[in-house]
Amino acid sequence: MSALLTQSRSRLARTSTYFRSLWSRREFAWYLAMGNLKARNASTALGLLWWVINPLLLGLVYYLVFGVIFESSRDLSYLLSGMFVFHFTSQAMTGGANSILQNSRLLANIKFPRLILPIANLIEAGVGFLASLVVLYAVAIPSGSADLNIHFLLILLIIPIHLFFNLGLSALTARLAVPFRDINNILPYINRLWLYLSPIIWPIEFMDRMSEPIQRVMLLNPMWSIVGVYRAALLGDPLEPGLLATSALIALGVGLFGIGTFIKYESRIVRHL
Amino acid sequence: MSRPAILVDNVSVRFRPYVDRKPTVRRSLARLRHRETTEVNALTDVSFSVTPGEAFGVIGRNGAGKSTLLRVLAGTLRPDDGKAVTNGTTSTLLQLGVGFNPELSGRRNVYLGGLAGGMRKADIESRFDDIVTYAGLEEAIERPVKTYSTGMFSRLAFSVGMALEPEILLLDEILSVGDESFRGKSMQAMRDLLDRSGTIVFVSHSLASVAQFCDRALWLEHGRVKQIGPAEEVVEAYQKAASK
Structure with missing residues (x-):
C-alpha cells in the first residue's frame, strides 16, 4: 500500500516536472508555429490572405455540391460553421503526425519536451481556424442567419474544450505515426469518413430518418456535441441540454488519453526516426 | 577530485534493424511475435568521465558509434543499459542550424x-x-x-x-566552419569556454585537430572503447592501426 503510494507520488512528481519544463518552453512553441505560418505563405503571391481564402474555397466547394446540387444542406452558414470546426480537428490530426516526422533533426539533436511539436502544430492550425471564423461571419451576418445572443459567450468554453480535444488527437496521431508511418496514408480516409458521419454536410433532421441503433451510434461521434455547441455560440442555434457537458467530457477523455500516451512513448521517438 | 562534467557509466545502445527500414504494420506485427530479433549494437559497455575544463575527443571509423554517443550525451537518445549524466547547461552543435527554417x-x-x-x-x-x-x-x-x-x-x-x-559543448565535425578568419574566431571561442572551466566533447575525423586541441581522447571501435587516454597517444595508436 505504501509502496503504491510512493510510486504514484513519484509519478506525479515526474508529470509535474514535465509540464513545468513544457511551460518554460512556451516561447519556443509559439515561434515554431509562427515561423511555419510565415514560411508557408512567404513564397506565394497572396501570402497571409490564404488563411482566409482557403476556408472560403473549402466551404464553397462543399456548398456547391451539397447545398446547390444535392440541396441537402440548410444554408451556407450551417455548412461553413461545421466545416471549419471539423477542418481544425482534421488539421490537428494530420499536422500532429507530421510534426514529429518532419522534425527528426531537431528531435535527434536537442532535448526538450516533445509535446512542444504537436502543440506548435495546434497553434498553427488554430490561427487558420480563427481566420475561418472571420469568413464565417462575413457570410452569416449579411445573410441574416447568425442570431447573435447570450449564447455567444459559450465560445469561451467551447474553444478550450475543442483545443484540448484536438491536442489529444494530435498527440495520439503523432505517437502512432512514429512506428507506423502508414497512418499518413490512412488518415485522409478516416477524416473523410468522419466528416460524412457528422452533422456538417447534412442537416440534423436527417437523424429522424435513421433507425434507432444507428442513431445511438451516431450520437457517440464527438463532433456531434462539439459542432452543436459551436453552432449555438456562433449562429445562435438552440443549445440542446447536455451537449456542452458531453463535449467537455469527451474532450477531457480524449485529451488525457492522447497526451498521456504520447508522453509515455516520447523517450523512444528518436530510435524510430 | 571535483565533480565530473560528464559521467558515462556502462552505456549500451542497441538498435533493432527497423531503424534502417521504414516500419510498417506487417513488420511491426512480425516484431510483436519476436520473429525479427537481430540487433545492432551501436554502443557496448562504454564508460568514461570528463572533468570540467577538459576538451575530450572522440575518434573512430564511420559507424563506430560516435554520433550515437553524442546523442546519448545530448539526452535525446536513452541508452538501453547504463547511465549518462551531464552536469551543466549543454549546447549541442551536432548538426549546424538545427531548428532553423x-x-x-x-x-x-x-x-x-x-x-x-x-x-x-x-x-x-x-x-x-x-x-x-x-x-x-x-x-x-x-x-x-x-x-x-x-x-x-x-x-x-x-x-x-x-x-x-554552454558549460558543456558537444561538437560533431564542425570545426571546418566558415573561412579562415571565422575558424580562428571559433577556435578562440572554444578556448574561452575551456578557460571558464567549460567542457567540450569533440567528434572528428580530423586526427590532427583532435591531437592538437583535445586533452584526452576516446577511440571507439564497433561501439566499444578501444583506447582512452592522452589525445596524442590515442591518435597515434589509431593512426598506426589504420595504416596497417
Missing part, C-alpha cells in the same frame, strides 16, 4: 535556433546584436536564410550555438 530571415532564425537550444526570448533579444556581429552578418540578417552561402549559414548557426553560453 530556411524560408525565414536570419533574424527570425536567431530566435528560433536560440529558443530551440533552450534560451529565453529576452536573453536572445539582449544578445542579438552580439550574435549577429560575431557571425559577421549585419548586412544579411533580414534576408531569408535560404539565400545564404554555406559559410554564412554555418557562421550564424555556430554563433547562435555559442550564445547559449
Whole structure:
C-alpha cells in the first residue's frame, strides 16, 4: 500500500516536472508555429490572405455540391460553421503526425519536451481556424442567419474544450505515426469518413430518418456535441441540454488519453526516426 | 577530485534493424511475435568521465558509434543499459542550424535556433546584436536564410550555438566552419569556454585537430572503447592501426 503510494507520488512528481519544463518552453512553441505560418505563405503571391481564402474555397466547394446540387444542406452558414470546426480537428490530426516526422533533426539533436511539436502544430492550425471564423461571419451576418445572443459567450468554453480535444488527437496521431508511418496514408480516409458521419454536410433532421441503433451510434461521434455547441455560440442555434457537458467530457477523455500516451512513448521517438 | 562534467557509466545502445527500414504494420506485427530479433549494437559497455575544463575527443571509423554517443550525451537518445549524466547547461552543435527554417530571415532564425537550444526570448533579444556581429552578418540578417552561402549559414548557426553560453559543448565535425578568419574566431571561442572551466566533447575525423586541441581522447571501435587516454597517444595508436 505504501509502496503504491510512493510510486504514484513519484509519478506525479515526474508529470509535474514535465509540464513545468513544457511551460518554460512556451516561447519556443509559439515561434515554431509562427515561423511555419510565415514560411508557408512567404513564397506565394497572396501570402497571409490564404488563411482566409482557403476556408472560403473549402466551404464553397462543399456548398456547391451539397447545398446547390444535392440541396441537402440548410444554408451556407450551417455548412461553413461545421466545416471549419471539423477542418481544425482534421488539421490537428494530420499536422500532429507530421510534426514529429518532419522534425527528426531537431528531435535527434536537442532535448526538450516533445509535446512542444504537436502543440506548435495546434497553434498553427488554430490561427487558420480563427481566420475561418472571420469568413464565417462575413457570410452569416449579411445573410441574416447568425442570431447573435447570450449564447455567444459559450465560445469561451467551447474553444478550450475543442483545443484540448484536438491536442489529444494530435498527440495520439503523432505517437502512432512514429512506428507506423502508414497512418499518413490512412488518415485522409478516416477524416473523410468522419466528416460524412457528422452533422456538417447534412442537416440534423436527417437523424429522424435513421433507425434507432444507428442513431445511438451516431450520437457517440464527438463532433456531434462539439459542432452543436459551436453552432449555438456562433449562429445562435438552440443549445440542446447536455451537449456542452458531453463535449467537455469527451474532450477531457480524449485529451488525457492522447497526451498521456504520447508522453509515455516520447523517450523512444528518436530510435524510430 | 571535483565533480565530473560528464559521467558515462556502462552505456549500451542497441538498435533493432527497423531503424534502417521504414516500419510498417506487417513488420511491426512480425516484431510483436519476436520473429525479427537481430540487433545492432551501436554502443557496448562504454564508460568514461570528463572533468570540467577538459576538451575530450572522440575518434573512430564511420559507424563506430560516435554520433550515437553524442546523442546519448545530448539526452535525446536513452541508452538501453547504463547511465549518462551531464552536469551543466549543454549546447549541442551536432548538426549546424538545427531548428532553423530556411524560408525565414536570419533574424527570425536567431530566435528560433536560440529558443530551440533552450534560451529565453529576452536573453536572445539582449544578445542579438552580439550574435549577429560575431557571425559577421549585419548586412544579411533580414534576408531569408535560404539565400545564404554555406559559410554564412554555418557562421550564424555556430554563433547562435555559442550564445547559449554552454558549460558543456558537444561538437560533431564542425570545426571546418566558415573561412579562415571565422575558424580562428571559433577556435578562440572554444578556448574561452575551456578557460571558464567549460567542457567540450569533440567528434572528428580530423586526427590532427583532435591531437592538437583535445586533452584526452576516446577511440571507439564497433561501439566499444578501444583506447582512452592522452589525445596524442590515442591518435597515434589509431593512426598506426589504420595504416596497417
